Structure formats: structure tokens, C-alpha cells
Amino acid sequence: MTDVMSPEALERALRKIGEERYHNLHPFHKMLHGGRMNFGQVQAWALNRYVYQAAIPRKDAALMARLEDRALRREWIHRIHDHDGIDADSGGIERWLKLTDGLKLDRAYVISQEGALPATKFAVEAYVRFVYERPTLEAIASSLTELFAPAIHAERIAGMLEHYDFISDELVAYFRKRLDQAPRDCRFALAYVQEHARTPEQQAAVLAALRFKTDVLWAQLDALYFAYVEPGFIPPGAFRPAPK
Known part of the structure; x- marks a missing residue:
């Protein structure tokens, strides 16, 4: 990149990353939303995805710890509240645990993350570390997968309710709540990135941050597919569905 993109052009470049790299394109998600998974495979997905859900407040707290701008902290803190809960709202993590409860997974086992795939843990921690270590602009840009999240949540709600009697x-x-939360969050993050990415180098870093985040999400599904679909090699110590 040698020229500065306009805010509108930068947004188009960000959205193009989602069109090409967001994990709704992964074969695992296509199987999940299309009703082509058995009960144990859905359990494995929900258990592993909990690792990511539980890490979101930690990555947001890691970012906030470095923010000098009080107004920015005040804006960002609701993301922690969204997941950890505040007042009468039990939060997204609790809503995810209601999902794993309904899938007959022991709650203590889910929270322990003992049965999660090693690759899941590595990918999630790489994301937390990225947000902690990279400049604020890049850390915020990495959250912009939220631009694409409402569509996948809507698809997931419809597909899972239609295809799985359990x-x-x-x-x-959880997904219904995110239909409102994700657009609100990404409006702020997108505006921040458009305002503060003022040089070709900063804009390139913003795009790279979003590509990194899509890689984090994609890697988690690669691991699930390898372990629970094809070839079905489950690592030692990882969750093993009950025999069919």
C-alpha cells in the first residue's frame, strides 16, 4: 500500500476480508448449520467454543489495562459486561453455559476447559496475547470480525433450530443477544479505525489485524474438523463423545 485509503475505501477493504476469510465459509460451519452433525459433534463444538467465549472478557481487559483515554475505557468496558454479566444481565458466558448444559455437558468440565482441543487453546491464547501486545489501533481492529457476526448468528439460529431436535x-x-450487541460494538470499532488509521502503514496494519483474527477463528474450526469429522483423530485428553 502506497496511498492512504478514504474511510469508505478502508471499510470496503475490511469487509472484503470477511467475504473471503470469515469462518462462516468453513466446511465445519456448513455442516453444523446444515444439520449434518451428530449430537457428539455439536457437543464438541460447543465445548471448544466456550474456550473462546471465556477469553473475550480477558482480552478486553488486557486492552483496557493499556488505555490512557478514560472515554475509550468507558466505551469499551461494556464488552466485558456483555460477557461476564452486570446487574440483572447474567451475561454471554452464562448464556453459553446454558447451551452446554442443554447439550448434557457437565458444567464444571466445560469451565475447566480440560477437554478442549490443544489447538483451540493455542488459537484463543494467541488472540489474547495479540490484543495485549499490539498497538491499540491494531487491537481494536482485530475485533472487527463483529462486522460479519450477525449474519452467522442468524444463520446458526435458524439452522440449528430447524435441524436438531435437541x-x-x-x-x-446467546446468539439472539449478539444480534443486537455485535452491530453496536462494530459501529464504534469501525469508526475508531477509520479515524485513527491515517497512514498507509497504519491501514495495512489494520487489515493485517483483521486477517489475523479471521485466522484465529478458522484455526479453531480446522481443529474441530480434524478431530471430530475427518480423519477423526482426537488428541489425548480431549473430549470424546459417547458412542453412537
């Missing part, structure tokens, strides 16, 4: 409307409460 999924109820109550169990997809």
Missing part, C-alpha cells in the same frame, strides 16, 4: 429456542439465547 436444540431449543432457550439454548440459542
Whole structure:
């Protein structure tokens, strides 16, 4: 990149990354949303995805610890509240645990993350570390997968309710809540990135940060596919579904 993009051009470049690299394109998600997974495979997905859900407040707290701007901290802190809960809202992590409860996974086992795939843990921690170590602009840009999240949540709600008799409307409460939360979050993050990415180098770093985040999400599904679909090699110590 040698020229500075306009804010509109930068947004188009960011959205193009989602069109090409977001994990809704992964074969695992296509199987999950299309009803082509068995109960044990859905359990494995929910258990591993909990590792990511549980890490979101930690990565946001890691970012906030470095922010000198009080107004920015005040804006960002609601992301922690969204997941950890505040006042009457039990939070997204609790809603995810309601999903794993409904899938007959022991809650203490899920929270322990003992049965999660090694690659899941490595990918998630790489994301937390990225947000902690990289400049604020890049850390915020990495959250912009939220630009693409509402579509995948809507697809997931419809597909899972249609295809799996063990999924109820109550169990997809996490995704329904994110239909409102994700657009709000990404509006702020996108505006911040458009305002502060002022040089070709900064804009290139912003795009690279979003590509990194899509890689984090994609790697988690690669691991799930390898372990629970094809070739079905489950690492030692990882969750093993009950025999069919």
C-alpha cells in the first residue's frame, strides 16, 4: 500500500476480508448449520467454543489495562459486561453455559476447559496475547470480525433450530443477544479505525489485524474438523463423545 485509503475505501477493504476469510465459509460451519452433525459433534463444538467465549472478557481487559483515554475505557468496558454479566444481565458466558448444559455437558468440565482441543487453546491464547501486545489501533481492529457476526448468528439460529431436535429456542439465547450487541460494538470499532488509521502503514496494519483474527477463528474450526469429522483423530485428553 502506497496511498492512504478514504474511510469508505478502508471499510470496503475490511469487509472484503470477511467475504473471503470469515469462518462462516468453513466446511465445519456448513455442516453444523446444515444439520449434518451428530449430537457428539455439536457437543464438541460447543465445548471448544466456550474456550473462546471465556477469553473475550480477558482480552478486553488486557486492552483496557493499556488505555490512557478514560472515554475509550468507558466505551469499551461494556464488552466485558456483555460477557461476564452486570446487574440483572447474567451475561454471554452464562448464556453459553446454558447451551452446554442443554447439550448434557457437565458444567464444571466445560469451565475447566480440560477437554478442549490443544489447538483451540493455542488459537484463543494467541488472540489474547495479540490484543495485549499490539498497538491499540491494531487491537481494536482485530475485533472487527463483529462486522460479519450477525449474519452467522442468524444463520446458526435458524439452522440449528430447524435441524436438531435437541436444540431449543432457550439454548440459542446467546446468539439472539449478539444480534443486537455485535452491530453496536462494530459501529464504534469501525469508526475508531477509520479515524485513527491515517497512514498507509497504519491501514495495512489494520487489515493485517483483521486477517489475523479471521485466522484465529478458522484455526479453531480446522481443529474441530480434524478431530471430530475427518480423519477423526482426537488428541489425548480431549473430549470424546459417547458412542453412537
